[in-house]
Each structure stands twice: as structure tokens, then as C-alpha cells.
Amino acid sequence: MVKLNKIYTKTGDDGTTGLVRGPRRSKADLRVECFGTVDEANSFIGMARLHTGSMPKLDRLLARVQNDLFDLGSDLATPGADPAGAPPSLRITAQQTAWIEEQIDHYNEGLKPLTSFVLPGGTPLSVALHLGRTVTRRAERLVVELIAAEPDVNNAVLVYLNRLSDLLFVMARVANANGDSDVLWTPGKFGHEGQSRG
Template sequence: MVNITRVYTKTGDDGTTALGDFSRTRKTDVRLAAYADCNEANAALGIVLTTDGLDDQVRATLTRIQNDLFDVGADLCNPLATQYRYEPLRVREEWIAELEEDCDRFNEMTPALRSFILPGGSTASAYLHLACTIVRRAERSTWAAIEVYGTEPATPDSDRPGGINPATATYLNRLSDLLFVLARVANLGVGDDVLWQPGGGRAERPTGPRPS
């Protein structure tokens, strides 16, 4: 049971914060960047869920993903170890499989894509594109943390912090794919995919020398 009795603690006023294993680290730690990006992505999905006309299947999927993103953040903030005081929440392979199944299922609803597309069409679609880019950043941040900390657990006699669960990066990779697909689904019946036009759609390009 989570019991939050006070919003501020003042314990971070020295530029440090607590990780899930109760150790403390600097607020500039790359781990924090990874789960902060997950939090930002979750906030963007919250905006999507406030839009009107969202398909019920999409809404249910995004609601599940919001909970998952919170769990991804919980995983990222808890260094891997061979022993735990409390068993931490970890991203599971079946969550990744669910995203892949969702990608295939929702992609069947959309017409064949023969061009790159730009964010837009409907409001929900535009925000899903935004969420997609944030998730891609979260994946990059996670890989940056893996480069620093690795993926090995710390042992009780180790003097180094534990690594990062690599399944978090895989989950974020598949999630960005799914959000792109859902951005297209969100345009069905209410808008059209905005197709990329090379050169900004200019009919002609100057071929001679530019005037001085």
C-alpha cells in the first residue's frame, strides 16, 4: 500500500535523491533521466486520453500502458541485485509480447503506408506522435544508463551499484512502435495521415544561380 502523507520531504535539497533500493544518488544520474522521460511520456498519454472520440480499444490499451510506464520507471529506479530487502517490480517479457501483438492488431486497421507521415490530422493523433517521440527519448536515456551501469546485478559484497534491466529498453522500443501505429489509428474516420512532401511541397526549385 502506498501511503503519501506529505508532498515535499526536503531530503533532495542537497541535489540527491533516493533510488528504489534506498541508496542515494545525484539528481543528474542518468538513471533519473531514463525514468523521468518515462514519466513525461505518461503525461503526454494522459493528454491523449482526455481527447474526444478516442476508440475504446485504443483507450483501453493506453490505460494499460500508462500503468506499465509507471512500472518501467519503478524498474529503472531500482538497481539490479542478487538479493533484495523487498522484491522489486520488474518489466516482464509478456508485457513486450503484448505490445507486439497490439502493433500487429492495430496496424491491420490502417491503410498501407507509402510515405513518411507528419504529426497531425486529429488532436489525439498529434499527441500520440508527441508521446512516441518522448518514448524514443526514454529508450535512448535507458541505453545511456545501461552504458554506465551495465546489466549485471550487484552482489552483497560488491562496492559498485547494480545494473539496469535491459527489458526496460526493449519495452520502450516496442512502445514507440505501437504509439506510431496508434497515431494512425486515431486519424481513422476523423482525419487523414499528413504525408511528408519532400522539399516542403514546393512545385519547383530554383535551378540557376541565386541572386546576389
């Protein structure tokens, strides 16, 4: 059980932070950047939930994702193997990713087929989900970099983030009347208009 009685400790005033185990690291450390970006994605998902009023099932789905992302952040904040005899560290699992895939398959079935790339737009919920998606993609890219630098990273973290960005894309379309209100990209539209006026 996590217990937080004191919000500031002053231990980070030197620009370092503590992980679950191991020596303190710079707040500019790549591993810290990874779980910080995951936290940022989680915040955008929380913002999206402000707009799920008429979609309680979607709200419950996003609530579970937020909880999963805390599991994932804990995973990233716990480098190295568990010491002998210690309880197992909290790790993201293949089962959590499988659940994400189930949601993608379920909700994608009812979506209008795409004829172009989708621009972030439409409803406030859709836009917030696109923000969460793009930050999740950034977290994914950072984790790829971390895996190259520290090979003890749980690969399930990378797979989960990859799948989550797909889910958020699908959810953003669901939030746009199952794709009917999607804002589609028209390649070169405004550039061609400018040429015709010239």
C-alpha cells in the same frame, strides 16, 4: 501498497533524490533522467487520453500502457540485484512487451499502407500520441546510455520502450481515420517551390 501522506519532504533541496534502494543520487544522474523521461512520456499519453472519447478501446489500451510505464519507472529506480531473502523487485517483463506486440499486430492490420513518412499532424489525438512516441524514443536512447554505464539494467526495459514507440506510431495512425487522414511528408516540396519562383 504506496502511501503518500506528505507531498514535500525537503530532502531533495540539495539536488539529490532517493531511489528504491542504494545511496541518494543527483537529480542530474543518468538513471534519474531515464525514469524522469519515462514519466514525461506517460504524461503525454495521459494528455492523449483526453481525446479518446469516441474510442474507448484505445483509451483502455493507453490506460494499461500508463500503468506499465509506472512499473518500468520503478524498475529503473531499483538498481542492483535483490538482497538475499528479500521479495523480488518490480521489473518490467517480456510478457508486457508481448502484449504490446499483439496490439501492434492487431491495429496495424486495418491501416492504409504507407507511401511516405508520416508527419505529426491530423487529429489532436494523433498529435498527442506522436508527442508520446518521440519522448518514448528519447527515453529509449537514455536507457541505452544507462546500460552502457550500469550493466545491471534490466534489458526488458529497453525492449519495452522500443516496442512502445512503435505502438504509439500505429495508434497515431489509427487516430487519423486508420491512416486516411495521415499527413505525409513530401520530400523537398517547399524547397523546390522556392527554386521555381527564383
